[in-house]
Amino acid sequence: MLAGVLGILVWVVPVEGGGQPWYLGPALFPRLVGLVILAAGVACWVGGRREESGEVGKGRWTGVGLVMGALLAAPALVERVGLTATAVLLTGLGAWSLGAGVRGGLVAAMVVGLLVRLVFVGLLGVGR
Amino acid sequence: MLFGAIPGLTVTLALALFIPVGLFMEPGLLLPALVGITAMGIFASDIGNVLVKVPGTPASAAYTEELYEISRERSVAYALGVASLPSAVGSLIGVGFLVGGTVLLARLAKQFSSFEVFWLVLLGVSTGVLGASPFWKSVLAFGVGMLLGTVGYDPALGMPRFTFGRELLLGGFDFIVALVGLFGVGEVLSTVWKGTGWRDVSVPAGPRGNVAREYFVETWRLMFEKRRLVLRSALLGLFVGFLPGAGSDFAAWVCSNIERVRGGKKEEVALAGTTANNASIAGDWVPALSLGIPGDTLTAIILGMFISLGITPGPMLFERHWDWVVNLYGAFLVASVVLMPLGGYVAAYAVSWIARVPRPVLMSAVLGVCVVGVYAVNNNPEDLYVAAGFGALGWLLRAGGFPVGQVVLGLVLGPLLERSFLVSMIKTRWDLLSFFHRPLAVGLAVANVIVVGTVAWYRWQREKGNGKRWGEREAVPGESG
Numbered sequence: 001m002l003a004g005v006l007g008i009l010v011w012v013v014p015v016e017g018g019g020q021p022w023y024l025g026p027a028l029f030p031r032l033v034g035l036v037i038l039a040a041g042v043a044c045w046v047g048g049r050r051e052e053s054g055e056v057g058k059g060r061w062t063g064v065g066l067v068m069g070a071l072l073a074a075p076a077l078v079e080r081v082g083l084t085a086t087a088v089l090l091t092g093l094g095a096w097s098l099g100a101g102v103r104g105g106l107v108a109a110m111v112v113g114l115l116v117r118l119v120f121v122g123l124l125g126v127g128r
Numbered sequence: 129m130l131f132g133a134i135p136g137l138t139v140t141l142a143l144a145l146f147i148p149v150g151l152f153m154e155p156g157l158l159l160p161a162l163v164g165i166t167a168m169g170i171f172a173s174d175i176g177n178v179l180v181k182v183p184g185t186p187a188s189a190a191y192t193e194e195l196y197e198i199s200r201e202r203s204v205a206y207a208l209g210v211a212s213l214p215s216a217v218g219s220l221i222g223v224g225f226l227v228g229g230t231v232l233l234a235r236l237a238k239q240f241s242s243f244e245v246f247w248l249v250l251l252g253v254s255t256g257v258l259g260a261s262p263f264w265k266s267v268l269a270f271g272v273g274m275l276l277g278t279v280g281y282d283p284a285l286g287m288p289r290f291t292f293g294r295e296l297l298l299g300g301f302d303f304i305v306a307l308v309g310l311f312g313v314g315e316v317l318s319t320v321w322k323g324t325g326w327r328d329v330s331v332p333a334g335p336r337g338n339v340a341r342e343y344f345v346e347t348w349r350l351m352f353e354k355r356r357l358v359l360r361s362a363l364l365g366l367f368v369g370f371l372p373g374a375g376s377d378f379a380a381w382v383c384s385n386i387e388r389v390r391g392g393k394k395e396e397v398a399l400a401g402t403t404a405n406n407a408s409i410a411g412d413w414v415p416a417l418s419l420g421i422p423g424d425t426l427t428a429i430i431l432g433m434f435i436s437l438g439i440t441p442g443p444m445l446f447e448r449h450w451d452w453v454v455n456l457y458g459a460f461l462v463a464s465v466v467l468m469p470l471g472g473y474v475a476a477y478a479v480s481w482i483a484r485v486p487r488p489v490l491m492s493a494v495l496g497v498c499v500v501g502v503y504a505v506n507n508n509p510e511d512l513y514v515a516a517g518f519g520a521l522g523w524l525l526r527a528g529g530f531p532v533g534q535v536v537l538g539l540v541l542g543p544l545l546e547r548s549f550l551v552s553m554i555k556t557r558w559d560l561l562s563f564f565h566r567p568l569a570v571g572l573a574v575a576n577v578i579v580v581g582t583v584a585w586y587r588w589q590r591e592k593g594n595g596k597r598w599g600e601r602e603a604v605p606g607e608s609g
Binding site: 002003006010013015024025026027028029030033034036037039040041043044047060063064067068071072074075076078079083086087088090091092094095097098099100101104105107108109111112115116119120124126127 | 149152262264265267268271272274275278282284285287289290313316317319320321323486487488489490491492493494495496497499500503504507509510512513515516519520523524542545546549550558
């Protein structure tokens with residue numbers, strides 16, 4: 001499905017060509033690659049029908065959703081609470097999603113917090 | 129070494145996490161650090177083989193059974209010796225070739241025009257696609273990487289593409305952000321998705337008997353007895369590594385499979401694989417340094433980082449920054465002669481500790497470091513959205529069994545292929561035959577046909593036979609190329 005969406009998208013999204021037809025301009029390469037992706041997607045789909053279904057649908061949607069949500073909220077968090085706190089929060093959330101337990105999560109969060117504070121912020125000046 | 133040794137963590141992940149720190153280092157210091165991480169990580173991936181029969185990289189999956197059996201039948205120290213000392217010898221032979229090969233090739237590369245570059249990059253693309261399995265999944269992942277590489281200004285005419293009016297995308301995706309997203313965030317998401325599952329693995333108690341004797345003396349004796357095999361595997365590994373797109377996993381599979389077909393003992397299969405594995409690392413660096421064309425995912429990552437730092441690999445690197453190149457050679461030498469043998473010896477004592485680091489704790493720390501690493505690249509919070517997007521892509525690709533490393537190769541090789549093709553076409557007013565006008569270009573076109581034909585034939589032969597295919601390997605947890 002990803003291949004289908006990408007393959008069609010590169011033909012639909014307009015690309016500025018500086019007055020040239022698409023096959024002589026910047027749209028040529030992405031559209032050729034789009035065709036290759038589409039062909040490969042069809043071949044994978046045909047091949048996949050003979051094999052057992054993939055892993056998608058069998059995993060932990062909640063955990064993945066939580067981590068993705070936290071990542072998408074991270075830019076806003078960095079601006080409000082700072083880099084170190086964001087990293088610590090995400091580490092803690094990651095530990096919880098991964099089932100590391102309270103002690104494991106605290107250890108991981110503390111190590112990351114110290115690393116960020118001492119090395120990234122203190123030594124390298126990130127986020128200042 | 130820690131990332132190589134722990135099943136599920138990879139050298140690629142170690143590089144991805146190191147790069148945000150590396151951006152703040154002097155290039156002269158950064159290059160040896162990258163070499164150290166690569167060489168030690170590849171070697172350390174054998175530690176997982178020895179301990180729990182779980183390879184750390186696709187390359188070390190080529191001889192998992194044999195190395196694990198050696199550790200069970202003889203001792204952990206001996207198996208680690210078989211993994212590390214041939215690695216050191218293979219790497220040392222590779223360094224010799226690296227020094228001579230890069231200088232000679234860089235001289236030759238000065239005569240290259242866009243036509244020759246096109247053929248070389250095409251060689252990288254086709255062998256890169258053929259070098260991973262399954263074939264169509266490899267093509268698709270490679271294509272996705274190439275497509276992502278087209279975002280931003282096009283390399284020939286300078287027109288913006290697929291930016292959707294966002295200033296952030298005008299320069300294309302930041303390579304390092306993409307990398308941390310694909311390998312770091314993607315790996316964490318994948319682990320959350322599957323659950324960790326390494327708690328039931330039995331780990332040997334630790335070293336028994338005389339470790340130094342088993343590790344050094346007995347392994348050297350074996351290597352001396354099989355010196356021809358070691359030399360042959362090192363040379364073959366070097367050659368495979370030298371081919372753009374064919375990396376250390378291809379080298380390890382080819383050499384260990386040859387020994388299997390010849391009916392070799394498990395020590396011989398493991399010797400061939402470990403020697404070729406590390407020799408090919410040096411071989412990978414030859415086209416990367418002298419032509420700017422990556423040999424595998426790891427060199428693709430490092431080249432991407434060079435470009436981010438404004439360093440252009442290729443002949444000019446040797447003229448302008450010869451001191452960096454010398455540093456790099458030195459780092460390879462130190463890694464081969466000192467770090468690998470010493471690392472393996474330390475690992476022989478630390479085995480039981482290394483494999484007991486709780487993976488959920490490590491992976492959660494990886495997530496935190498990824499967030500900081502991505503932010504550190506440009507001090508731009510919006511990069512975190514890009515990393516999240518690439519992370520989701522990495523997770524989906526892993527879940528579908530696609531080789532994630534191919535995306536990185538596509539991301540690096542795509543713009544190179546497009547630039548060389550379009551520049552050639554604009555120069556000759558779209559005369560496609562111009563790719564065959566220069567003798568050097570014709571030579572490279574023929575080389576393309578021969579190399580791709582040989583790889584495709586070999587692949588077809590393997591898939592036709594009943595034996596294990598070189599590309600069809602055991603599942604490597606967290607495999608990232």
